[in-house]
Amino acid sequence: MIVVMSMGHEPEQRDAVVGRIRELGLREREIIGVERTVIAVLGQVYPELRDEFATMEGVDDVVRISKPYKLASRETHPEDTVVDLPYGVRVGGGKTVLIAGPCSIESEEQLFEAARAVRRSGAHILRGGAFKPRTSPYAFRGLGLEGLRLLAAAGAELSMPVITELLSERDVESVAEYSDVLQIGARNSQNFSLLDEVGRVGKPVMLKRGLAGTIEEWLLAAEYILSHGNSQLILCERGIRTFEVATRNTLDLNAVAMVKRLSHLPVLADPSHGTGKWYLVQPMALASLAAGADGVMVEVHPSPDHALSDGAQSLTPDNFDVLMQRARAVAEAVGRPLHALPAAASR
Numbered sequence: 001m002i003v004v005m006s007m008g009h010e011p012e013q014r015d016a017v018v019g020r021i022r023e024l025g026l027r028e029r030e031i032i033g034v035e036r037t038v039i040a041v042l043g044q045v046y047p048e049l050r051d052e053f054a055t056m057e058g059v060d061d062v063v064r065i066s067k068p069y070k071l072a073s074r075e076t077h078p079e080d081t082v083v084d085l086p087y088g089v090r091v092g093g094g095k096t097v098l099i100a101g102p103c104s105i106e107s108e109e110q111l112f113e114a115a116r117a118v119r120r121s122g123a124h125i126l127r128g129g130a131f132k133p134r135t136s137p138y139a140f141r142g143l144g145l146e147g148l149r150l151l152a153a154a155g156a157e158l159s160m161p162v163i164t165e166l167l168s169e170r171d172v173e174s175v176a177e178y179s180d181v182l183q184i185g186a187r188n189s190q191n192f193s194l195l196d197e198v199g200r201v202g203k204p205v206m207l208k209r210g211l212a213g214t215i216e217e218w219l220l221a222a223e224y225i226l227s228h229g230n231s232q233l234i235l236c237e238r239g240i241r242t243f244e245v246a247t248r249n250t251l252d253l254n255a256v257a258m259v260k261r262l263s264h265l266p267v268l269a270d271p272s273h274g275t276g277k278w279y280l281v282q283p284m285a286l287a288s289l290a291a292g293a294d295g296v297m298v299e300v301h302p303s304p305d306h307a308l309s310d311g312a313q314s315l316t317p318d319n320f321d322v323l324m325q326r327a328r329a330v331a332e333a334v335g336r337p338l339h340a341l342p343a344a345a346s347r
């Protein structure tokens with residue numbers, strides 16, 4: 001970070017800046033030019049410091065030089081991270097993966113029907129929510145532990161890794177016991193104590209972008225998880241809040257391409273939550289792959305009209321099958337072909 005002093009600043013103002021730098025445990029290097037004095041701040045700086053220095057007397061501007069997220073950045077880790085899951089499924093590393101399944105696990109019959117269908121069509125990972133973040137407390141909030149057990153059973157029967165969301169630190173242990181990937185949803189993407197906790201369990205995590213989260217905030221959230229030594233982390237763009245109301249969210253494909261450039265972590269896209277409408281899911285899934293996503297996550301329900309959550313954005317098994325075929329073509333065209341099917345099915 002570089003602090004640019006204003007022209008004609010007082011010596012005490014420069015001393016105050018240097019004093020504050022030292023007080024923070026950082027070091028400084030001062031460059032006195034003909035017109036300007038700039039002070040380079042050396043050490044671990046964090047985003048809020050920029051405003052802190054920019055509002056000090058005698059300071060004209062503050063310029064950040066390096067990224068505030070270190071472990072998530074390509075600056076410190078140029079090679080792509082690949083996340084290893086059971087049944088030989090790998091996320092990242094040049095292949096495309098499809099995660100599919102119902103928004104919520106509603107019953108054994110509903111989950112298994114959806115799971116068998118997506119497996120048949122070629123999905124790699126099974127999703128299903130047991131703990132549902134709902135806007136209204138009166139909406140269906142998931143089957144909890146029973147849902148986790150059903151999900152693990154479906155994954156085992158079909159030889160598919162499974163992913164599910166957890167809402168609270170209280171559930172970290174049970175979700176880690178039953179699920180291969182722990183999903184942090186959009187609403188919890190800055191729940192820092194939950195991020196700390198999933199960083200500590202050492203199981204793969206998928207971190208969604210917050211509803212109104214900037215790319216930098218998202219990568220700093222990733223940094224929380226990585227800072228505990230858990231490098232098995234996947235990012236997922238799921239749409240952000242904008243002024244547009246024709247769609248539930250605005251799937252930000254800029255973010256997919258941008259984060260692939262800024263970070264080594266695999267990036268997926270979720271066009272189901274990103275659009276809110278089933279008929280937009282296929283085009284935006286294909287667009288996500290074309291934009292550089294390492295895969296997509298979509299909601300599939302055997303009977304979307306009767307779904308207890310997110311029916312409007314859920315694909316029927318037939319529509320998912322069509323999506324898979326088109327995803328295969330796009331994935332090949334952009335040089336990231338579909339990953340092989342999970343191991344047990346290819347035997």
Ligand code: PEP
Nearest residue numbers: 129185186187208238273
């Ligand atoms: C989900 O994937 O079921 C979900 C609730 O997504 P998000 O956190 O993106 O809203």
Ligand code: MN
Nearest residue numbers: 103299309310
């Ligand atoms: Mn959903």
